[in-house]
Amino acid sequence: MPDTPALSLNDEERMRAGRLLTEFFDDYERSIPQRPLVPALDREVLADMLTTPLPEEGIGVEGLFREINQKILPNSTTVAHPRFLAYVLGPPNGIAPYAEAIAATINQNCNFWQLSPAASVVERAVVAWLAGLFGYGEQAGGILTGGGSIATLNALTTALHARRPRFREEGLQTVDPTLVVYTSAEAHRCVDKAAAILGIGLNNVRRIATDDRYRMRVDVLEKAIRADRDAGREPFCVVATPGTVTSGSIDPIADIADVCERQDLWLHLDGAFGGLFVLSERKREAFQACCRANSIAIDPHKLLFAPLEAGCLLVRDRTSLTDAYAFSASYLTVEEDPVMVDYMDYGPQLSRGFKALKIWSALQTFGIGAFRSVMDRMLDLARYMADLIEAERDLELMAPVSLTAVCFRINDATEAEHNAALATLVDEGTALLGPAHLNGQHGMRACVTNYRTSHSDIEQIVARLARIARRHRAAANK
Helix, strand or coil, X not given: XXXXXXXXXXHHHHHHHHHHXXXXXXXXXXXXXXXXXXXXXXXXHHHHHHHCCCCCCCCHHHHHHHHHHHHHHHHCCCCCCCCECXXXXXXXXXXXXXXXXXXXXXXXXXXXXXXXXXHHHHHHHHHHHHHHHCCCCCCCEEXXXXXXXXXXXXXXXXXXXXXXXXXXXXXXXXXXXXXXXXXXXXXXXXXXXXXXXXXXXXXXXXXXXXXXXXCECHHHHHHHHHHHHHCCCEEEEEEECECCCCCCCECCHHXXXXXXXXXXXXXXXXXXXXXXXXXXXXHCHHHHHHHHCCEEEECHHHHCCCCCCCEEEEECCCHHHHHHHCCCCHHHCCCCCCCCCCHXXXXXXXXXXXXXXXXXXXXXXXXXXXXXXXXXXXHHHHHHHHHHHHCCCCEEECCCCCXXXXXXXXXXXXXXXXXXXXXXXXHCCCCXXXXXXXXXXEEEXXXXXXXXXXXXXXXXXXXXXXXXXXXXXXXXXX
């Protein structure tokens, strides 16, 4: 019998690793409600991990799992906790660890189809399904990315190539007018970051004012476009947001699309937070005009509960991606195939992991209907939380609840007092919420994007905050 290769596990080690991994999955799943939301960091252990040299002789399978259980897990945030509501980050769905293990085992390089034929078809199927949710037609395409920020960066890159046919050869080193991007004052910082990376410049990003529901004002957008044209600059792209990062507000997509069509501007939608609420029948109408956008960024690692990382860029015309990203190389030459896609021509990466498997596996395992039900339930929980807050005399909503972000404040409390309340919730293990800043006011934000969250969790959070708020009022009245 041949010796086991140096970097393989023998039969006994594989059985042991499988047993330990299954035990880890089971123990973690059962312990989630009791685990601390934010760990009490063992800084001595973490510092020791930095300073201890990696072993010359390996510690083996059992040694590895011992290190993970004793050092990694106790110093990790419990993002799957039902009262982890600080960010748009839910727990991974139940099949995800197994899909990830399979993807790692077959280790497909999803660049050109010869290296990953089945993976190419799986990604194409996932992208086609996602594009269909937004009403994109047969000409649409897309690519899975590391997240919504990368998807938006890739979208602006694609828009640059579409606006400036010579961009590949000349970049921005031309005498052409300065390009200008428009987005909401409530937009995610990824728009600024993309403009900085691409050389557009932060001074050429226009942050458009919002209305009383924190949606981009179309009249202000049109005025800004006219002003830039009059100044000799070149408006080229609008980034609208169906679900802003703080309040979850949905920009008026149809009206913005009208402006973009009249002005010949690329329309990109940053749907990383809210876009996949298109699955909910009750929100379908709000997303109906998304099909008019040139590109859409979404995050399956949010509302499809895929483990990090899994973003996606969708485009109405897939040739816009190949125009921007396709390069030839003799050593990568492969025959075109009507079924497979060479994803190296759809984005900046060559080496790419099999991200699509964890999305496809979850849809196959649970069915689309399960995800629709979860989204409706999270919408109901957010509305329930808003109703409880409105019933408390010492708490007030800061914005309408459009999706699952609930922004609220303690009456007459300062930023420091709100931060102290947030810290109290964490210290006592009640919940992890985040800060909110809207219209010059400071407050708090809960984002219900966790399929484990229940009505009792929401009740516990609001009841605790109400007690904190009453103490604040009593102290202020002394």
